[in-house]
Amino acid sequence: xxxxxxxxxxxxxxxxxxxxxxxxxxxxxxxxxxxxxxxxxxxxxxxxxxxxxxxxxxxxxxxxxxxxxxxxxxxxxxxxxxxxxxxxxxxxxxxxxxxxxxxxxxxxxxxxxxx
Amino acid sequence: xxxxxxxxxxxxxxxxxxxxxxxxxxxxxxxxxxxxxxxxxxxxxxxxxxxxxxxxxxxxxxxxxxxxxxxxxxxxxxxxxxxxxxxxxxxxxxxxxxxxxxxxxxxxxxxxxxx
Numbered sequence: 001x002x003x004x005x006x007x008x009x010x011x012x013x014x015x016x017x018x019x020x021x022x023x024x025x026x027x028x029x030x031x032x033x034x035x036x037x038x039x040x041x042x043x044x045x046x047x048x049x050x051x052x053x054x055x056x057x058x059x060x061x062x063x064x065x066x067x068x069x070x071x072x073x074x075x076x077x078x079x080x081x082x083x084x085x086x087x088x089x090x091x092x093x094x095x096x097x098x099x100x101x102x103x104x105x106x107x108x109x110x111x112x113x114x115x
Numbered sequence: 116x117x118x119x120x121x122x123x124x125x126x127x128x129x130x131x132x133x134x135x136x137x138x139x140x141x142x143x144x145x146x147x148x149x150x151x152x153x154x155x156x157x158x159x160x161x162x163x164x165x166x167x168x169x170x171x172x173x174x175x176x177x178x179x180x181x182x183x184x185x186x187x188x189x190x191x192x193x194x195x196x197x198x199x200x201x202x203x204x205x206x207x208x209x210x211x212x213x214x215x216x217x218x219x220x221x222x223x224x225x226x227x228x229x230x
């Protein structure tokens with residue numbers, strides 16, 4: 001069974017600093033996708049970035065990048081130059097590429113950016 | 116383009132009452148997912164449909180929960196009878212044919228409170 005672990009319940013970072021949110025996963029599948037979502041206080045789930053298990057390069061989307069270490073089964077999200085608007089819950093999720101289409105989510109990390 | 120639409124956005128009801136949550140997926144999306152988010156259990160998949168057909172309902176907590184998708188543009192999640200432990204945010208999400216990097220697009224959620 002797939003499992004996502006986010007070990008940081010909360011993080012506090014100064015504005016403009018970079019921050020790394022940890023995510024480790026467990027799966028027996030060879031083909032899978034890893035996703036990060038942001039959930040601000042308003043409640044909606046916002047897709048941030050995707051990494052495929054066979055992608056050779058780490059994914060990047062603007063200020064977001066994914067530090068993917070397949071052998072260690074980790075997919076950490078890096079936010080560069082953090083902004084006050086980055087304060088939110090962040091969820092790591094995984095999905096099999098073949099078979100079941102459901103996303104399995106971690107418990108999330110609450111990120112607070114201090115001015 | 117309109118995103119995933121959910122109604123109502125908030126629902127307060129009394130224990131024992133029937134609750135119906137509604138979802139309109141993004142036009143052209145073949146997959147529809149119902150998730151529930153609570154503090155204790157995080158985000159968990161309840162059921163998902165492919166081309167209006169339920170594929171995996173293993174996450175539906177018990178017989179009090181039922182979901183239907185009568186056509187490609189509408190789905191309902193019904194709880195009958197409702198209980199206080201059903202209080203949660205219920206998300207509907209949709210996605211097109213599942214290519215490797217296709218994300219799921221979430222609706223704004225329905226915040227349910229059962230008294």
